[in-house]
Structures are given as structure tokens and as C-alpha cells.
Amino acid sequence: MSFGFELAISILLVIGGIFIFVGSFGLLRLPDFYTRLHAPTKATTVGLGSILLCSMLTAYATEGRFSISELLITLFLVITAPVVAHMLAKVAMHHKVRMFAKTKHTELVDTARMQQPPASDSSSKLDS
Amino acid sequence: MTRIFPQPFHTLLLTAVWLLLNNSMSLGHILLGLILGIVIPIVCQPLRIPQPKIAKPFKLIPYVLVVLKDVIIANIEVAILVLGPVKRIQPGFIAYPLTLKDDLPITLLASTITMTPGTCSCELTEDKQFLYIHVLDMPADEQSLIDYIKVHYEGRVKEIFGC
Numbered sequence: 001m002s003f004g005f006e007l008a009i010s011i012l013l014v015i016g017g018i019f020i021f022v023g024s025f026g027l028l029r030l031p032d033f034y035t036r037l038h039a040p041t042k043a044t045t046v047g048l049g050s051i052l053l054c055s056m057l058t059a060y061a062t063e064g065r066f067s068i069s070e071l072l073i074t075l076f077l078v079i080t081a082p083v084v085a086h087m088l089a090k091v092a093m094h095h096k097v098r099m100f101a102k103t104k105h106t107e108l109v110d111t112a113r114m115q116q117p118p119a120s121d122s123s124s125k126l127d128s
Numbered sequence: 129m130t131r132i133f134p135q136p137f138h139t140l141l142l143t144a145v146w147l148l149l150n151n152s153m154s155l156g157h158i159l160l161g162l163i164l165g166i167v168i169p170i171v172c173q174p175l176r177i178p179q180p181k182i183a184k185p186f187k188l189i190p191y192v193l194v195v196l197k198d199v200i201i202a203n204i205e206v207a208i209l210v211l212g213p214v215k216r217i218q219p220g221f222i223a224y225p226l227t228l229k230d231d232l233p234i235t236l237l238a239s240t241i242t243m244t245p246g247t248c249s250c251e252l253t254e255d256k257q258f259l260y261i262h263v264l265d266m267p268a269d270e271q272s273l274i275d276y277i278k279v280h281y282e283g284r285v286k287e288i289f290g291c
Contacts (some may be wrong), residue, residue: 030217086246102218105221
């Protein structure tokens with residue numbers, strides 16, 4: 001393996017490690033359920049992406065073949081992650097999960113739970 | 129012909145995914161992939177709900193690139209927020225007024241919103257008029273966020289589906 005490949009692979013691994021660490025750290029640190037939802041759905045996407053890229057590079061550098069399964073992993077991740085986040089948020093609304101005190105527009109949760117449009121005063125402000 | 133191939137595109141896609149999953153191009157796998165690609169769409173046909181056709185497939189490429197760029201920026205922004213002081217975070221909910229009408233475009237838009245900067249789609253109203261979004265760090269001007277989604281994502285999704 002040439003030095004260039006080794007350098008690229010190690011940089012990708014370090015970036016991936018940092019982002020996945022930050023994503024998991026966010027789970028621990030953020031104040032309530034809804035904000036915690038943001039950390040794993042997003043902060044890990046780049047982390048996982050760079051690790052998969054690194055895996056493709058390694059396969060190319062050591063065996064001289066293009067490995068395509070990593071693209072499939074990315075595809076499945078991109079399809080499933082938003083759906084899971086959506087379902088979790090929906091369940092949290094129905095369970096009336098405690099919210100961070102500073103959260104704005106908590107009244108929207110009540111109409112969202114019933115799948116109804118927001119009450120007229122807030123919608124006229126947002127609908128303009 | 130349409131009875132054997134109700135979804136010709138799905139047949140091709142399933143065969144391609146089967147070959148990719150096995151990472152091989154041998155005759156056996158091509159045959160097995162083709163059988164799966166023909167049988168699965170036939171079995172699933174009664175379950176399908178008619179969806180609008182993708183009118184301009186080539187518009188998908190710039191859309192994916194824009195979203196990819198935003199995902200990378202979103203990752204860095206969320207990382208900074210997570211590592212910074214928690215007191216600075218200002219979460220909130222907004223109701224986003226939708227102009228899309230069909231399920232598939234709304235799903236695409238909602239997934240995009242979840243994948244991009246500090247926003248996560250939570251619930252859709254029954255009449256498909258509003259999408260409730262949780263925002264990790266709410267800007268002072270909420271309308272700017274709605275306008276950003278409208279111009280950057282919803283406009284492009286509309287172009288793709290030609291509605």
C-alpha cells in the first residue's frame with residue numbers, strides 16, 4: 001500500500017471516529033428526547049460515510065477491486081434513518097415526553113398529536 | 129407483458145441490488161436475481177398504492193448534490209452545538225405549510241428535512257396541509273427557516289415530480 005493511500009485511509013478513519021463519537025456524546029449531553037433525536041440521525045451520517053469510504057479505499061488498495069456493498073449500506077442508511085427518526089418523534093408526541101424548558105411553540109405538539117392543523121393564531125403567523 | 133413485468137424498473141433495480149449484495153456477476157446469481165426481480169413485483173402488485181411518476185429523473189442529481197452538501201454542513205453544525213454549552217441551544221417546533229399533495233413527494237421532502245441542518249420532521253396533519261418539524265436550534269426569524277425549506281427542497285421536489 002502506498003503512503004498516499006495510508007494517509008487518506010487514516011484521515012478518513014479519524015474523521016469518522018470523531019463524528020461518531022460526537023453523535024454518541026450528544027445522546028448523553030443534550031437536554032431532552034427531541035433534541036437527542038438530532039444527534040444520532042445526523043452527526044453519525046458523515047462519520048459512517050467516511051468509514052465506508054475508507055473501507056472502499058482499503059479494498060481497492062489491498063485487493064485492487066472496487067467493493068460496491070458500501071454504496072448499498074449508504075443507500076439503506078439514507079432510506080431507513082429518517083423513517084426511524086420520524087417514528088420515534090411520533091411516539092414521543094403520543095407519550096407526552098417531557099420537553100426542555102426553553103422549547104418554543106410547545107402548543108404545536110397538542111395539535112400535532114391529533115394530526116390536526118395548528119390553531120389559527122399560530123398558523124396565520126407562520127402561513128403568510 | 130404488463131402481467132409478467134408490472135414494474136419493469138423494479139425488476140431491474142431488484143436484480144441490480146441482488147448482484148450488489150452478493151458482490152458477484154456469476155451466471156447463477158444473475159439468474160437468481162432475475163427470478164427474484166420478476167416474482168417480487170408480481171407478488172407485491174396488489175399492495176401498491178398509485179404514486180405520481182417522476183417527471184424529470186435528471187433533476188434528481190442536483191437535488192442529491194445539494195442535500196449531500198447540506199448534510200455535511202449539518203453534521204458540522206450539530207457537532208458544534210453538541211460540544212458547545214447546552215444553555216445556548218434553543219429548540220422549538222414549527223408547522224410547515226405544505227404545498228405538495230401526494231404521498232411520495234411528501235415522504236421525500238420529510239426524509240430530506242430529517243437528514244439536513246438541525247431539523248427533524250415529526251408529524252403530518254391528516255389533510256396533508258402541514259408538516260410539524262422539530263428544530264434543534266431555532267433561529268430568531270422562524271419565517272426564514274420556512275422560506276429556506278420552501279426554496280431549497282420543496283421547490284426542487286416539485287420540479288422532480290413535475291407537479
